Amino acid sequence: MALRIAASCVNCSACEPECPNEAIYPTESAFAIDPAKCTECIGFHDDPQCALVCPVEETCVIDESYPRYQPAA
């Protein structure tokens, strides 16, 4: 139920303020997503905002280790 940030992150910080769930935070080397907070932007926007604003393709990607987010019915 979340996106994750790959090692290709260039630390530009563009994604951080765009997240409607404040799920993105800086770490020493790159930015990271808190999977407990990320809703894949469901309920807010049509597409994941972090992936749209990120300048490096394939950096904000679906985290396969989590089941896809299910919006509350």
Place this chain on the structure above:
Amino acid sequence: MELSEREVAEAAIKAGATNVDDIMQKMAEHKGCETTSDGGKKASCGTAAGENDLPPEIWDKVKNHPCYSEEAHHHYARMHVSVAPACNIQCNYCNRKYDCANESRPGVVSERLTPEQAAKKVLAVASTIPQMTVLGIAGPGDPLANPEKTFKTFELISRTAPDIKLCLSTNGLTLPDHVDTIARYNVDHVTITVNMVDPEVGAKIYPWIFYKHKRYTGIEAARILTERQMQGLEMLTERGILSKINSVMIPGINDQHLKEVNKAVKSRGAFLHNIMPLISSAEHGTVFGLTGQRGPTAQELKKLQDSCEGEMNMMRHCRQCRADAVGLLGEDRSAEFTTEKIMEMDVNYDLATRQAYQARVEEERLAVSGAKASELQVLAGVESDIKILVAVATKGSGRINEHFGHATEFQIYELSTAKGAHFIGHRRVDLYCQGGYGEEDALETVIRAIKDCHAVFVAKIGGCPKKDLSAAGIEAVDEFAHEFIEKSAITYFKRYLEGVAAGTITHVDRGDLVAEIRPGEKAVDVVAAAAVPAE
């Protein structure tokens, strides 16, 4: 031998002058012995360089701005801090790992600061360098894609240092949303990077934009961007905020189109248009770098600038400085002000010393423009179609005061009977002299960079380079050492024309010789500014 201000300041520190006042005192004394020339004749009102072309209220705003006033940039300094690395568009000449190519040299990473750190840095620098009168927030990234950080920095600085002018540069996408805040913080200069006004052209420069929670690509993206840029520009003009336009000249993509851009921005009230060369190379990892898109030659750039000049003021002295460059344009003192050093500093912002120093600089400036005005008379009555270029080695203050071997760049002046000595730009070169002796290769680099010039004016030059320059058809002139640039150039030009008339000099048009913007493949840019030693 003449010492630079910095050397004097350093010597003063060594001699035990620990507070700023003592240093200023030493610097002021040093300055005093430089101003004994005949240049003190008062320039009559309205003849100082640059003043003619602009409405008085605009001239008032630009005259102390080292980026905008050709004349002021010899005397005043600006600094850029970067607090906002995020961006909301993608440019094909940018790789976000590095600085924003809009304002800075690609391939150099700037230090990233919090607003609090940035504000402290600015105050520390301003307390040490009294000429520092302008603070800009620029790339990497777009300051308005990160408005909270940008405006927080402005707020902190304007509270302690109300005398510092604030400016920012932006790609313009969110500009209309922030114009009122910009006005509230009294930001007096905004730079917008406008590379096109035609979405078809824009689609080749911008692969995508992020706007209102969506990603747009292709022509649609470029259409939104240009509409927002023009709307933002109009809103700034309505509020009396100065706007400068930067354009990156990309041969084959927007080079001819930039004339239309020039008209479009002028009609919306932009006061200055700065056309910069694309600097691109594969190791920057940008799209243009990887596709082998070349940048323009110095001649192509000048030709385009010339063809726009009739339309509005062109800025020729922009050297695409690094966004965090500190000091007089081109003189980078960043190493003295790293975040670590600054956080340890005790900053005491001394407005009075700064004002006293700036008053001193004003006198020096009057002297320079006085010299220029009086010397223009020298050419009165002489008419000729001949135009020549000369290169000048200078450390600032409008004088020929740099040793040929120490010059990291040359200022280029065009001499004609119509305009006198007209500044047209900079050519950056590698340090030719590394520790006292010249190096063959480096000299060749210099020759390549200035080979469209007839002469190079220096404070001093060795016998060997002088001979080599002469073999390349460039006369090395050291007889005007420490004199004012314009005055010397005009004296030289007058003599040249007399020589041609008397048949002792055969005029050769060197304008077709192609001077390079970048020497070799190394990431050292002849026109770009960063006065950091080449990596």
